Amino acid sequence: MEDTIVAISTALGVGAISIVRVSGTDAISIVNEIFTGKDLSKVESHTVHYGFIKEENKKIDEVLITVMKSPKTFTREDIVEINCHGGIMTTKKIMELLIRKGCRVAEPGEFTKRAFLNGRIDLLEAEAVMDIIEAKTENNATLALNQLTGSISNKIESLRQEIIELLASIEVSIDYPEYDEANQATNEYLKTGIENILEKIKKIIKNSEDGIILKNGIKTVILGKPNVGKSSLLNSLLEEEKAIVTSIPGTTRDIVEGSVNIGGLILDMMDTAGIRETDDKIEEIGVQKSLEIMNQADLILYLVDSSNYQKEDLDLLNKIKDKKVIVILNKIDLKNDISLDNVSYPIVKISVKEGIGIDNLKEEIIKLFNQNKLETKDLTYLTNARSIALLKKSYDSLLSAQNSSINNMPVDITEIDLKEAWNLLGMIIGKTYEDELIDQLFSQFCLGK
Numbered sequence: 001m002e003d004t005i006v007a008i009s010t011a012l013g014v015g016a017i018s019i020v021r022v023s024g025t026d027a028i029s030i031v032n033e034i035f036t037g038k039d040l041s042k043v044e045s046h047t048v049h050y051g052f053i054k055e056e057n058k059k060i061d062e063v064l065i066t067v068m069k070s071p072k073t074f075t076r077e078d079i080v081e082i083n084c085h086g087g088i089m090t091t092k093k094i095m096e097l098l099i100r101k102g103c104r105v106a107e108p109g110e111f112t113k114r115a116f117l118n119g120r121i122d123l124l125e126a127e128a129v130m131d132i133i134e135a136k137t138e139n140n141a142t143l144a145l146n147q148l149t150g151s152i153s154n155k156i157e158s159l160r161q162e163i164i165e166l167l168a169s170i171e172v173s174i175d176y177p178e179y180d181e182a183n184q185a186t187n188e189y190l191k192t193g194i195e196n197i198l199e200k201i202k203k204i205i206k207n208s209e210d211g212i213i214l215k216n217g218i219k220t221v222i223l224g225k226p227n228v229g230k231s232s233l234l235n236s237l238l239e240e241e242k243a244i245v246t247s248i249p250g251t252t253r254d255i256v257e258g259s260v261n262i263g264g265l266i267l268d269m270m271d272t273a274g275i276r277e278t279d280d281k282i283e284e285i286g287v288q289k290s291l292e293i294m295n296q297a298d299l300i301l302y303l304v305d306s307s308n309y310q311k312e313d314l315d316l317l318n319k320i321k322d323k324k325v326i327v328i329l330n331k332i333d334l335k336n337d338i339s340l341d342n343v344s345y346p347i348v349k350i351s352v353k354e355g356i357g358i359d360n361l362k363e364e365i366i367k368l369f370n371q372n373k374l375e376t377k378d379l380t381y382l383t384n385a386r387s388i389a390l391l392k393k394s395y396d397s398l399l400s401a402q403n404s405s406i407n408n409m410p411v412d413i414t415e416i417d418l419k420e421a422w423n424l425l426g427m428i429i430g431k432t433y434e435d436e437l438i439d440q441l442f443s444q445f446c447l448g449k
């Protein structure tokens with residue numbers, strides 16, 4: 001690869017140690033020029049050496065240098081890592097010296113990009129590196145690490161292999177003399193084959209969508225009539241007096257937001273204006289917003305006031321489709337004998353005021369999002385929107401291929417869709433890619449990675 005690149009790989013600031021990382025053909029010789037200690041051009045690969053960085057004859061810092069020779073390195077190029085004393089001045093000075101000797105400052109993500117281009121990791125694994133860096137919870141880190149170790153890549157690769165086998169059977173049948181009979185036999189074979197692959201992809205998509213929710217946070221909307229205690233619940237979960245609480249119905253007008261970690265799940269909570277018919281213009285806008293935001297939710301906490309319950313309070317539940325919902329009976333300190341019939345969602349009884357039932361509510365949330373399943377390590381997830389979109393496209397192509405074979409179309413037509421599906425799967429792991437996409441993807445990385 002062309003240039004030798006350099007970057008500060010640790011966060012720049014005051015710390016005990018900083019790492020300056022150099023990668024490329026000239027990495028060892030360039031660092032050697034500014035180092036006193038052992039001659040780095042003569043040392044074994046994967047060894048650490050003590051010495052000083054110097055400018056002319058002036059000592060700049062006392063350092064430990066790790067030399068890793070191609071190909072057994074992250075970028076598959078020669079890599080030298082300089083462990084120097086953390087501190088902005090020294091670290092920058094060392095960078096500066098290296099640039100003067102011929103290094104180029106690395107672009108964000110360039111080390112990982114080289115790892116990808118040199119075949120050390122595939123695209124999914126590269127993205128996983130970024131996810132690990134950005135992981136905010138243990139779950140996120142576990143998901144990303146799983147992707148980095150390549151098990152999902154293997155799965156995608158084996159799906160591609162299955163498609164190749166189907167394509168091979170098509171080729172054979174096209175060459176066959178009694179075309180019609182062969183066509184039918186092949187279609188039979190294709191039908192089951194495609195069905196099989198579709199099932200597997202469906203499972204990965206489902207897993208991945210759950211995974212994405214875990215990664216990005218669960219959009220949680222607190223919904224209900226005015227004065228049922230929505231803002232009180234938000235404050236209680238956030239452990240902060242974020243939203244205004246009063247005994248006057250219609251207190252909340254705008255959406256109030258806050259994030260909370262419940263057993264490793266990130267909930268992005270939104271408190272809304274209580275839903276009711278109103279003549280107040282501002283409140284009416286708030287009510288409209290509540291209804292809109294309801295449609296974007298992953299989870300709806302539907303609050304009812306036990307002390308003031310009427311059957312109509314549940315009317316809005318009928319409008320909610322395909323969402324995870326928990327119905328919450330609040331204010332049980334005032335009245336605790338309501339029973340709700342015909343509610344198909346889990347029901348939790350709480351009193352925000354007395355702090356009763358909040359833990360049950362949290363458990364119910366964790367249950368809904370299959371927290372436990374995640375811990376059993378069925379971790380074949382794709383963790384970003386790019387790859388999930390490609391997988392869905394691939395699924396659609398396979399569906400269309402399946403239709404053709406069911407309708408006993410000429411197999412050449414099925415072949416087109418199968419090839420498309422195979423290609424799309426390849427794009428997920430970066431077997432086929434466009435330069436522009438790659439540049440854009442890696443530019444989202446932080447410097448020095």
Ligand SMILES: Nc1nc2c(ncn2[C@@H]2O[C@H](COP(=O)(O)OP(=O)(O)OP(=O)(O)O)[C@@H](O)[C@H]2O)c(=O)[nH]1
Nearest residue numbers: 226227228229230231232247250251252274352353
């Ligand atoms: N007794 C009792 N009162 C509660 C409880 N939770 C909330 N309240 C009271 O109910 C009133 C309304 O609470 P809010 O949290 O403002 O209700 P809201 O649903 O946000 O109301 P709007 O913003 O008007 O839609 C306040 O006076 C709270 O103190 C509870 O568990 N028990």
Ligand SMILES: [Mg+2]
Nearest residue numbers: 230231251252
């Ligand atoms: Mg409120």
